[in-house]
Amino acid sequence: MKLMKPKRDVGIIGYGAYVPRFRIRAEEIARVWGGAEDGLPIEEKAVPGLDEDTVTMSIEAARNALARAGIDPQQLRALWVGSESHPYAVKPSSTIVADAIGAAGSILAGDWEFACKAGTEALQAAIGLVGSEMAEYAMAIGMDTAQGRPHDALEYTAGAGGAAYIVGPAENALAILEGSYSYVTDTPDFFRREHQHYPQHGNRFTGEPAYFDHTLRGAQGLLDELGYKPSDFAYAIFHQPNVKFPQTAAKKLGFKPEQIAPGLLTNKIGNTYSGAAMIGATAVLDIAKPGDRILMCSFGSGAGSDAFSFVVTEKIRERVAKAAKTMWYVSRREVIDYALYARYRGKLVMN
Amino acid sequence: MDLARNWRLKDQRFRLEGTVCAECGAKFFPPRQVCTECKSTNLTPHEFDGHGELYSFTTLRSAPMGYEDQLPYVVGMVKLDEGPIVEAQITDVNPDALKIGQRVEMVTRKLRAYGDDGVIVYGYKFRPVANGA
Numbered sequence A: 001m002k003l004m005k006p007k008r009d010v011g012i013i014g015y016g017a018y019v020p021r022f023r024i025r026a027e028e029i030a031r032v033w034g035g036a037e038d039g040l041p042i043e044e045k046a047v048p049g050l051d052e053d054t055v056t057m058s059i060e061a062a063r064n065a066l067a068r069a070g071i072d073p074q075q076l077r078a079l080w081v082g083s084e085s086h087p088y089a090v091k092p093s094s095t096i097v098a099d100a101i102g103a104a105g106s107i108l109a110g111d112w113e114f115a116c117k118a119g120t121e122a123l124q125a126a127i128g129l130v131g132s133e134m135a136e137y138a139m140a141i142g143m144d145t146a147q148g149r150p151h152d153a154l155e156y157t158a159g160a161g162g163a164a165y166i167v168g169p170a171e172n173a174l175a176i177l178e179g180s181y182s183y184v185t186d187t188p189d190f191f192r193r194e195h196q197h198y199p200q201h202g203n204r205f206t207g208e209p210a211y212f213d214h215t216l217r218g219a220q221g222l223l224d225e226l227g228y229k230p231s232d233f234a235y236a237i238f239h240q241p242n243v244k245f246p247q248t249a250a251k252k253l254g255f256k257p258e259q260i261a262p263g264l265l266t267n268k269i270g271n272t273y274s275g276a277a278m279i280g281a282t283a284v285l286d287i288a289k290p291g292d293r294i295l296m297c298s299f300g301s302g303a304g305s306d307a308f309s310f311v312v313t314e315k316i317r318e319r320v321a322k323a324a325k326t327m328w329y330v331s332r333r334e335v336i337d338y339a340l341y342a343r344y345r346g347k348l349v350m351n
Numbered sequence B: 001m002d003l004a005r006n007w008r009l010k011d012q013r014f015r016l017e018g019t020v021c022a023e024c025g026a027k028f029f030p031p032r033q034v035c036t037e038c039k040s041t042n043l044t045p046h047e048f049d050g051h052g053e054l055y056s057f058t059t060l061r062s063a064p065m066g067y068e069d070q071l072p073y074v075v076g077m078v079k080l081d082e083g084p085i086v087e088a089q090i091t092d093v094n095p096d097a098l099k100i101g102q103r104v105e106m107v108t109r110k111l112r113a114y115g116d117d118g119v120i121v122y123g124y125k126f127r128p129v130a131n132g133a
């Protein structure tokens, strides 16, 4: 038995998304650098404003999650932020977020790192904490303001955004967890050493042995353990570093394009790293109906994958409208040029 | 960089924590220890819900030291639904699109950073309400 499932049934009590409002179009990036090698991987990506970072974005997503959950923030016993763009090298983002939403005091708070799956790693831990009855409620956030080196292939896709989830007892859940499965190996496909501003990646190496191997094993592992086939799911969400990878992974597993379309946001907001699978799932929850089964499968370089199966309950009906929907954030957009983008992302040398 | 001063203000900055008069119900932000309405000293903390309307605003093109990074930016007076008027930055807007009386809501943003190696100060700003629910 490789399935992970707590003894006490748990689920998602509330969830919230956040995407900053600025967008840069891939064709604008191509204009500056004289075109992309393999065509444009997405249409446009989200860019944070000058007063935004992983902390402020997490705070708004967390407030949206709290509004949907309808719980007192003092009932949370853990608040964990998964990100590879924590504003401080030393000092937790999580304590700032916890204090800002009124959850500080009798609570665990810490930051998680595992490339793009830091958020779902935190979610697994939150499930364990609530599932073991150590806590009634715990919040897991996946949020990033990803940076790509100018002229690197990643510059086209490194976006900004993410989501927050509150885990609690199944009786109060809008989606009940059926089980999760995690798959991890040492694969050096993408990394950033201490004090380096931009990450390194293995180009073609990032595809087959990294993204596809771990994503397919993660998702298939969960399906096998639960005894489900792709047609048992209303929706599936995969980590989305671009548009093509999740589409290809879904096809290989046997999912249809319409099952993954509502949770595939990369084309409009870019790769939100730790936020990517998690915000894809908030977009799906916004439109899901009671009884819908949802697969969420993250991928993080380094490398690993976390896969979850949730079944939506009647409680979704009363909770969706209690906070701004994911697609509201996606459609709220102001297009900027490369010059403003360079300023907003701190790429100008000031001294 | 005055870590202690910034830290003491965090309840105000993060959650709009002011005070309410236990005798007459008057609400204050920033918090007061003596009620200006009835002179009572029986005040308790009160967290404002962060909704209000834009009372006035102006666009700044030069800023106090430490705030130059975000220029140009909008500073406004926001009349909270619960009474007090708060001065704050208005974010997520083009100044041309702002109107007096517009509904706004509190968000938490980066107020300033003390250089590349200093503390980052977070606190309230306001933006046009998110009608995304």
Ligand SMILES: [Zn+2]
Pocket (backbone or CB within 6 Å): B021, B022, B023, B024, B025, B026, B035, B036, B037, B038, B039, B040
């Ligand atoms: Zn009074």
